[in-house]
Amino acid sequence: MSLPDRVELCDVGPRDGFQYEDRFIPTNLKVEIITALADAGLPRIQATSFVHPEWVPQMKDAEAVCARLPAREDVTYDGLVLNREGLERAHAAGLSHVDLSIATHDEHSRNNANRTVEKAVAQAEDMVHEARAHGLQVQMGFQTVFGYRAPGDTPLDQVVEMSRHFAERGVESISLADTTGLAHPRMIKDRVRAVRRGIGDTPLVLHLHDTRGLGLANVYAALQCGVDRFDTSLAGMGGCPFVEGATGNIPTEDTAYLLDELGIETGVDRSAVGDASLRIESFLDKTFPGKLHRLMQREGAVETAE
Amino acid sequence: MSLPDRVELCDVGPRDGFQYEDRFIPTNLKVEIITALADAGLPRIQATSFVHPEWVPQMKDAEAVCARLPAREDVTYDGLVLNREGLERAHAAGLSHVDLSIATHDEHSRNNANRTVEKAVAQAEDMVHEARAHGLQVQMGFQTVFGYRAPGDTPLDQVVEMSRHFAERGVESISLADTTGLAHPRMIKDRVRAVRRGIGDTPLVLHLHDTRGLGLANVYAALQCGVDRFDTSLAGMGGCPFVEGATGNIPTEDTAYLLDELGIETGVDRSAVGDASLRIESFLDKTFPGKLHRLMQREGAVETAE
Numbered sequence: 001m002s003l004p005d006r007v008e009l010c011d012v013g014p015r016d017g018f019q020y021e022d023r024f025i026p027t028n029l030k031v032e033i034i035t036a037l038a039d040a041g042l043p044r045i046q047a048t049s050f051v052h053p054e055w056v057p058q059m060k061d062a063e064a065v066c067a068r069l070p071a072r073e074d075v076t077y078d079g080l081v082l083n084r085e086g087l088e089r090a091h092a093a094g095l096s097h098v099d100l101s102i103a104t105h106d107e108h109s110r111n112n113a114n115r116t117v118e119k120a121v122a123q124a125e126d127m128v129h130e131a132r133a134h135g136l137q138v139q140m141g142f143q144t145v146f147g148y149r150a151p152g153d154t155p156l157d158q159v160v161e162m163s164r165h166f167a168e169r170g171v172e173s174i175s176l177a178d179t180t181g182l183a184h185p186r187m188i189k190d191r192v193r194a195v196r197r198g199i200g201d202t203p204l205v206l207h208l209h210d211t212r213g214l215g216l217a218n219v220y221a222a223l224q225c226g227v228d229r230f231d232t233s234l235a236g237m238g239g240c241p242f243v244e245g246a247t248g249n250i251p252t253e254d255t256a257y258l259l260d261e262l263g264i265e266t267g268v269d270r271s272a273v274g275d276a277s278l279r280i281e282s283f284l285d286k287t288f289p290g291k292l293h294r295l296m297q298r299e300g301a302v303e304t305a306e
Numbered sequence: 307m308s309l310p311d312r313v314e315l316c317d318v319g320p321r322d323g324f325q326y327e328d329r330f331i332p333t334n335l336k337v338e339i340i341t342a343l344a345d346a347g348l349p350r351i352q353a354t355s356f357v358h359p360e361w362v363p364q365m366k367d368a369e370a371v372c373a374r375l376p377a378r379e380d381v382t383y384d385g386l387v388l389n390r391e392g393l394e395r396a397h398a399a400g401l402s403h404v405d406l407s408i409a410t411h412d413e414h415s416r417n418n419a420n421r422t423v424e425k426a427v428a429q430a431e432d433m434v435h436e437a438r439a440h441g442l443q444v445q446m447g448f449q450t451v452f453g454y455r456a457p458g459d460t461p462l463d464q465v466v467e468m469s470r471h472f473a474e475r476g477v478e479s480i481s482l483a484d485t486t487g488l489a490h491p492r493m494i495k496d497r498v499r500a501v502r503r504g505i506g507d508t509p510l511v512l513h514l515h516d517t518r519g520l521g522l523a524n525v526y527a528a529l530q531c532g533v534d535r536f537d538t539s540l541a542g543m544g545g546c547p548f549v550e551g552a553t554g555n556i557p558t559e560d561t562a563y564l565l566d567e568l569g570i571e572t573g574v575d576r577s578a579v580g581d582a583s584l585r586i587e588s589f590l591d592k593t594f595p596g597k598l599h600r601l602m603q604r605e606g607a608v609e610t611a612e
Contacts, residue, residue: 151567184563184564184567185564185568186567187567211597212560212563212597212598213521213522213560213563213564213596213597213598214522214560214564216520216522216523217522217523217525219523220491220526221526251519254518254520257490257518257519257520258491258519258520258523261457261490261492261493262490262491262492263492291516291517291519292518292519295517
């Protein structure tokens, strides 16, 4: 059971973390954090989302952020789009990669997006077609893949079929999200292997949440079945809008620590990511659940005190 | 690679959690929490420590706690002892099991206990002899087994030799502690296998910390090499005296969730443990890093609001 030699992390904090913050993060600071993440070696950054500014005021400056992304050949920037209008905006803003995201559990789809999964698939298929006509690469994301109300209550057959369906339509990658944090290592292995068999060589990304403390245990299980792309978020920002201190996205620094210690190359300087985490915490005057940046802060304080 | 069918958790919170609290927890409440943990199905509970009350005032009622432990054949209570005086106190208090704990890294031993590892081994050996003369079972614990200042900087040969040495002297079990939270899954596997080869059939216990977020990933790795006993702490209390909100011991509830979902029997009702966690948090007016009891609280609040 050999682990991958190299893993690609995508920091989704500038979208999935920032969007839950009530306090508006000035465009300058958004670009500063994204630049810091790029300088820290993140090969991919989810920079923003193109949603209606009345729904998510934090993302109202999506175009302004995109206009100021540092031009780097070694970094892929992507943006989340939920409808055709968002897709047109992302294209006009000059992005090369977009993320689509739909539910896989019917009840979740109806509750969250007021449509059946079947309808969501049809709409996403149209968007994939349009994105590719614009020359955009698409990461097709599926939500609540590991359960909606209980572990595994999302039908695996449906997830596999949806993954196969979009892989055949030429998406750049398939992303499986543990939206509700219900995955555990055994299920990770079962579902990843089943989806992998369905999508051939299409790259597979895992978007894991640490809601019940299993985020990095699930990463380790996924590595054991060959997964080499993960979404993470600086300081563990975002992924759970409900309660301050509750944990959602797995922290970029902590994940990089795990991978470093396993001898897996990421190219990420976790200390530099930690600096960015402390910067955004300082601006928002709150703490996020990641452990490594907190240790950095404490050790810095100890050094100062000595 | 099959996982164990059954795992035994020892809740160390009443010692390793409580001892870091400045506010004195009344004996009544200590006994209430210990009773709740026993009722929740914990097969083993570290109930107290016999240290000088001037060093750890929180533990000054060790005898009173022991006198009021609920008599149950299905629960083992143990107490930490650091010297011969503590051992005599534990014996007089009627405990059947004691925990000894010594450093394995020379610098750590000198800094923390002002003695070499060699001296610590000799002193512990005398205590094991005396404990067994009293009919006490001994769990022999080793600190910083996975590193002191950096991952793996504790010599593995020394750890294996110490483990073998005490296994041959008839201790009930050997416990390996990741005191500084520097372990990672690969090292867990390497070191557990090496120690296992040295100690034959003597039971092996892991005491893991979540300092860098890898606590449950390390549990998963340990399960993969057959470890079936772990120390945990309700709500993740304790294990790190330095900073509120920093994480030390792996939470009992979160660990039980992982094991439940992997199909491994523990006998632990994690919801009942969560109630005990909320009770002690309420008394101390603070929150601990475990995630499951926090989710329970939130879901309870949601239900109330609806």
